Amino acid sequence: MSARDTILSRLRETLRQPHLPFPPAHSDPLTHAERMTVTHAEGDPWTLAERFAQELTAVKGSCELLETETEARLSIISRLQLWVEEEQAARKTAEAERAGDYDVLSWPLEQLGIESLPLILKEIGFKLIEPTDLHDPQQRERIRPIRAGITTVEAAFASTGSFVVGGRGANARAASLTPFRHLVVIPFSKLYATGEEWLAQMRHAGRLDDYLRQSRNLSIITGPSKSADIEGNLTMGVHGPKVVHAILFDDLQQ
Amino acid sequence: MQVDFNAPYKNRVQQALNDPNLRVAVSKATDRMTDARLASMDAVEGQKLRSQVRQMKQHVLRNWPDYLQQLESNLTRNGCTVHWAEETEDAQNIVRDIALQNSAKLVVKSKSMATEEIHLNHALEEVGLRVVETDLGEYIIQLADEPPSHIVAPVIHKRLEEIAEVFQDKLDMPPTREPTKMTSLARARLRQEFFAAGMGISGCNFAIAETGAICIVTNEGNGRMVSSMPRVYVVVMGIEKLVPTVEDAFLQLQALCRSATGQNLTVYCSMTSGPRQEGDVDGPEQVHVVLLDNGRSRMLARGYGEALLCIRCGACLNACPVYQEIGGHAYGSTYNGPIGAVITPALAPEISRFKELPHATSLCGACREACPVKIDLPRLLLDLRSDLVQENASPKTEAWGIKSYASLMSSRRMYESLGKMASIGSNLYAGMSGGNIKFMPPPLNGWTAYRDFAPFAPKSFRQWWKERSKLRGQT
């Protein structure tokens, strides 16, 4: 008998015993109806966005809330610009400027729906690096020194300040993982009160199962990377980004 | 002084008790985590959360084989390869073979108790692989060549100064006491490893049967690295780490984060449902899932199924006053603290192999109060003690002592004469040593080694009662 069959039949046999102390013979599943929502948030999109900002800030991320797509575009540009300056200042040397300073590890930004964002970024000197195969040693080396990454999200949850990034197609997992700073752009249309609400809507629409299967990888991210392993001292940016900045913008007005 | 992991139990405990740093480090950290847990559970409907997760997990165990098969078929459908391992060696061989087949030289690992349980690092190193732990705490103890001493905080037993020494000795870091500098160095070193590794290994916090997804949670991001960067990703999961649906997973995730570190959610919860597909930028080309029994089915059959509800949050360790005194290494097992004292013997081929552990507890119940799935740990520890007696694994003198006590107590006459004798004897003896008894012969010297003992009362309660009744003219 294979290991699989041995294990499964052993379990079945044990569970058939009448006096097994645990689990009880009647162990009902937790139904969708009774399952609780753990954290709560409610209100209009702006209220939710404010809550998101508050929660993300509490876990040492940062956030901006913007009224229009145009403002969001401006904010994205100035944030990336600011980061370049910060990086250069931190180096404090004469040759402060480096060739790769303007490299940004990026998802295809067209999906943001912010008009001409990629174009403008390119015009002012940013290089949006969109790798195609990160198992290719050359591409791997190329992204290694990149200090900033930009992505959007699958969804964001106001009650915990969390966002979900997927990892399929042209959307590199690395963009939200390997750079030192992560700029995450969240349109209001992707913002949900809670994680439970997002799941419920997907379930209701009949999309949840296929969506999860096809995602290969989904990460729920709540703030910048951190650790308290050194005698309880909080240190930021252990493996993932040390800086997580979210730009939320109202795309529901139109 | 360090706890020698290979010394006998009594010595390990004594070494732990003799180490002043250990108690400071452990109690400081566990108090902090306990406070965070309580605050975070109080901020939501914590009791309801605990009941619901328990209900969900209990249902899984009742239908365990069905859910395992569902998980297997969905993982397979998603393109993962599923392996089944009955015992430690089987799991070691499976992972070793995967590594060799893919000519992996370097393996990066995300903290995982299941792989500690099967001593995987050692098994891989034996065939020439280099294995690097990437959780910061786990990295530090790997450098120090020690096993983890806590389920979620592996280096909880070391103080800042001791950790700084490890960085100096092993990584030639200039002397520093700044945690941020040590972290930066670790980041830089481990970044090299992530980019070079041919294989990533992690455990599994929970697997979703309905969709076939493996979830791992970390705060540092190493879990995402390990499951995304190398070409081959191997998951070693205990077969009990199952949830039915993604909604159940999200519920348990929150119970786990709140109970472990008091966070609403950990920084990263990464769900892998399959290997990279055509057109994907990154992600592993192969995903292997090793379903590890290693005593879990034995544990169910032995009657310790309730402990299979455990979600490995470490809350019971933090709440345990024994753990606070001796830390994790003194237990001498992969899993320590109250849950370790239960599952270590319950998973083992013979319970008696770990006969000290069920006694390494005052049965105070703080663990049960902390447990997010309300496992009745004190009750299970009592059951284990009973099993040890059944297996004749208890000391002969103890068995004799308890049996004599039970016979004495079965007769009022004998009980009363014993009382009188003890009273006369202990008072005489105490009188000689100035009021309290400072020394008693073995095995009671365990008491007087650390504490005084007051003599028996000159006149027992029942004597008082009798005299009073006589005075009142009753019988």
Added chain:
Amino acid sequence: MHKATFEQRPNRVALFVTCMVDMLYPGVGIATCELLEKNNVEVVFPEEQTCCGQPAFNAGYRNEARKLARRFLSIFGPLVENGEVDAIVAPSGSCATMTSHFFEVLFEESREEELRRQAERLASVTFELTEFLVDVLGLANTGARLQGKAAYHPCCHLYRELGVDDQPRKLLDGVEGLEVVDLPHADDCCGFGGLFSIKNSGISAAMGRAKARSAQQCGADAIALCDVSCMTHINGILSREGISCRAHHIAEILNNHLGNSLRPPSQPEPQQPDHPRRWGD
């Protein structure tokens, strides 16, 4: 656990004094008895009683524990079932836990359904002393007076198995002159744990010393508690460590057994306590 509710105030109870109180701390038994009688509850003392079997159960010797459990049921069972007493009262959270929780475990395991049911019935009328005084008799004050500072230590079985915590605290608050202070980390186990105190004496003592440090920290003259087993351990530590604070069973405080003041008198005390103090103080 299901607890009986009484339509009429119980007027007769069986005292389950516990072997430790009987032999080591008769004063606690006397205080218990007098507290009940003062409140118009007649006390019956079944003299056949010995030990509930907890040491055997705790060590894993269930056959031996069952032997003593059967004996206990045969003594107390008829008293309750014939209506001779309304309840069973014990000045111990731990022994009450044994008879009202673990007896059922023992008979469930041996599949002795009759005995399990009897144990369950007795459990519903078994009360720890303070639980009985507050929950059943509705007492808030026992009329006790005592000068000094006391901290309450919740013993684990009482606190976590029986869920009794407010009751003793309420009664202590009712003691005139007594300043009740919070014990830091109050709900941490003192380290006694039965056989644990011998088998793992080093850890047990370390936990006891942590408790002693807490007592010193809050400046208490006394630790009040509801179990003489934990009391023996804590006092053994305090005495060995040369700390003047002592643990006292709550019954002795509530029944004025400790004299006027917890503090050692600077001049001879005007009135000697009725019952000799223990632990050489």
